[in-house]
Amino acid sequence: MKTIGIMLVEDHNVFREGLKKLIDMEENMQVVAEADSCTTALQNMSPEVDVVLLDIGLPDGDGLDLCKRMTQTHPHIKFVALTTYDDVTFIRKAMEKGVHGFVPKYAFFDEIRSAINMVYKGGTYLYPGLQAELLLKPDSPVLTDQETSILQLIARGEDQKEVAAKLYISLSTLRRRIRGICTKLGVRTLEEALAAAARRGLVR
């Protein structure tokens, strides 16, 4: 089994040192980089890093921007967030930025280990107590059947002219619909809308 390279981003030195000890005692894990802020995290980045264990309450940022930037340059890296937030909207945002593991700071190390293993394998870890359904429910914009059809047809590679013809609407209306979809999903481009819809399971 390959050793999982881990980066610790945590501003509490003692806590970070303790974490490092615990992780290095694991057979398949090793801390290969450390940082005490978002800024130093970008500097200390190493190609050996597979999973970033990320404290959310950092002095120079909430860690989400860090996450976003790291994902752009190192797409394979997974993130586990150490957080006290139960905030559903926060977790939603974080997941959209690539965080797949959430562990409360007061959790046992066991949970952190599980979370690291899970996200490393490509899975998702939500700590017990967090009601996962809440992530799916809150006021998620609902698309009409026609809007869904539009996205599905476009996702199948048809151009707008074909889509309009199949749905018996004019190109003008189709374009109005697309604008409406983007507004509902809070995005700027059709491509972004497709990605957002796919994430939320609105298209197949």
Next chain:
Amino acid sequence: MKTIGIMLVEDHNVFREGLKKLIDMEENMQVVAEADSCTTALQNMSPEVDVVLLDIGLPDGDGLDLCKRMTQTHPHIKFVALTTYDDVTFIRKAMEKGVHGFVPKYAFFDEIRSAINMVYKGGTYLYPGLQAELLLKPDSPVLTDQETSILQLIARGEDQKEVAAKLYISLSTLRRRIRGICTKLGVRTLEEALAAAARRGLVR
């Protein structure tokens, strides 16, 4: 540690027997009820049951209605679904009905054990996505880091000019890359590629 009472709902008898063996060998788990269909599952229900291991492709229903009805009478019961679906829509529906664990039928028992422990504690277990398997399959298209970055940036709503600038490549090369991605994924448009990549977990 309390023993977790488990109910198996699975119509393949051999598979169910094998599962029972594996589970009963665990220190903290025991199979306390079995069923080979949704109907018998309701009949064989036992108060000792903590977690229901539920096959999705049952002869008399998809298991989701079963899940819903059991939850009504036994709210504390948790569900782990054995499924082949990677369908986002399906998982979404299932989670809303109370399923907190998803394990592919071809997974190792290790994953099932992890899933049971997780949901029993109140957590959520989503099996590692198709990403890992796709990498193992011979003819599965694998995108390079740069190609992945391109899709991610476009999925964030940036236009091609911005993407090219951020990745320090010319518009010409970017367009070549996009054509390459479409070829790899066997699709005709960038929109279709985004949808395909999203389905396979290649972008997030």
Next chain:
DNA sequence: CTTTTGATGAACCAAAAAGTTCACCTTTGT
């Protein structure tokens, strides 16, 4: 040392998509 191959970037043109405005219609409320 040549040749070839592959990758890149630029240029040009065609097609598609997006932004904008306008006219027409129905529905709604006054």
Next chain:
DNA sequence: ACAAAGGTGAACTTTTTGGTTCATCAAAAG
């Protein structure tokens, strides 16, 4: 009946994207 509001379709323009070709450069092959 009238005006206002909302939805639809058409026309026009600008921007973006896609298709193609060409020149350059570097690495690999002869």
